[in-house]
Amino acid sequence: MPPKKGLPPAEQVEQVKEVEAHFQQWQSYLKLVENNYLHHREVYSRLRQFLLGRLSRPFLLLDLGCGDACFMVRALEGTAISGYVGVDLTKAALALAAKNLAVLRCEHRLMEKDFYEIVQEAEIKADVIWMGLTFHHLPQPQKAKFLHLAHNILPADGYLLMYEPTLLEEETRDQYLGRWWRTCKNLWRAMTPEELGRSRNHVNNHDFPEKLSTLEQMGRQQKFAGMTTLYQDPDKLYAMMCFAA
Numbered sequence: 001m002p003p004k005k006g007l008p009p010a011e012q013v014e015q016v017k018e019v020e021a022h023f024q025q026w027q028s029y030l031k032l033v034e035n036n037y038l039h040h041r042e043v044y045s046r047l048r049q050f051l052l053g054r055l056s057r058p059f060l061l062l063d064l065g066c067g068d069a070c071f072m073v074r075a076l077e078g079t080a081i082s083g084y085v086g087v088d089l090t091k092a093a094l095a096l097a098a099k100n101l102a103v104l105r106c107e108h109r110l111m112e113k114d115f116y117e118i119v120q121e122a123e124i125k126a127d128v129i130w131m132g133l134t135f136h137h138l139p140q141p142q143k144a145k146f147l148h149l150a151h152n153i154l155p156a157d158g159y160l161l162m163y164e165p166t167l168l169e170e171e172t173r174d175q176y177l178g179r180w181w182r183t184c185k186n187l188w189r190a191m192t193p194e195e196l197g198r199s200r201n202h203v204n205n206h207d208f209p210e211k212l213s214t215l216e217q218m219g220r221q222q223k224f225a226g227m228t229t230l231y232q233d234p235d236k237l238y239a240m241m242c243f244a245a
């Protein structure tokens with residue numbers, strides 16, 4: 001299905017109801033993850049290395065759009081994690097997350113909520129904020145507001161890490177959508193035509209990838225000290241970034 005015309009700026013906030021409806025079919029997303037089509041193995045292993053290398057002190061981690069937290073549990077193994085909060089809209093994913101997190105030997109809780117509301121709560125605290133394929137659902141003005149709120153939550157030595165779809169430096173969103181579709185329809189062989197169609201529909205209507213340079217600039221505008229790219233997939237459709245508070 002082609003992208004809806006006028007998106008954004010006509011809609012300036014994430015369409016949470018539609019996004020949630022897509023992810024209620026969790027089994028279909030799980031198939032992408034199990035086949036490593038979204039590079040979860042590489043990304044969460046990189047996250048683990050980062051947490052082991054940079055955070056020797058106990059730390060609180062806020063996982064926004066945590067999904068079933070399956071790979072997160074592996075990334076936290078052996079780290080100094082002292083508290084974990086996972087936030088997601090999707091009941092089906094949170095039910096699995098509750099089971100997956102049972103092995104975590106630190107305080108942990110799950111919240112069925114919109115993460116954009118959570119980051120506005122005065123009492124929310126975290127040393128590390130993680131977003132795995134969630135930030136790109138926000139249209140650009142909401143991304144800027146989110147970065148501002150995230151910076152307020154973190155201590156001076158805290159980090160915002162994310163793994164997200166990203167545009168090439170000379171690419172438009174429409175060009176990205178075309179490149180994404182050409183790549184995925186060839187590589188995602190385990191998916192049925194119906195599953196591919198649903199993914200395409202979701203991406204066309206709800207994904208707003210940015211250039212790495214735009215993200216770095218937006219981070220600096222919201223007082224982050226800088227942004228580092230920690231991983232890019234072989235097709236350069238996705239990147240993992242770290243914003244130092």
Ligand SMILES: C[S@@+](CC[C@H](N)C(=O)[O-])C[C@H]1O[C@@H](n2cnc3c(N)ncnc32)[C@H](O)[C@@H]1O
Nearest residue numbers: 023065066067088089090113114115132133134
């Ligand atoms: C692509 S999945 C990623 C799940 C997991 N982080 C991972 O790395 O596999 C995106 C998740 O973000 C959640 N999500 C999207 N927008 C959200 C919002 N505004 N608040 C809370 N969760 C959200 C969806 O329900 C879904 O579980």
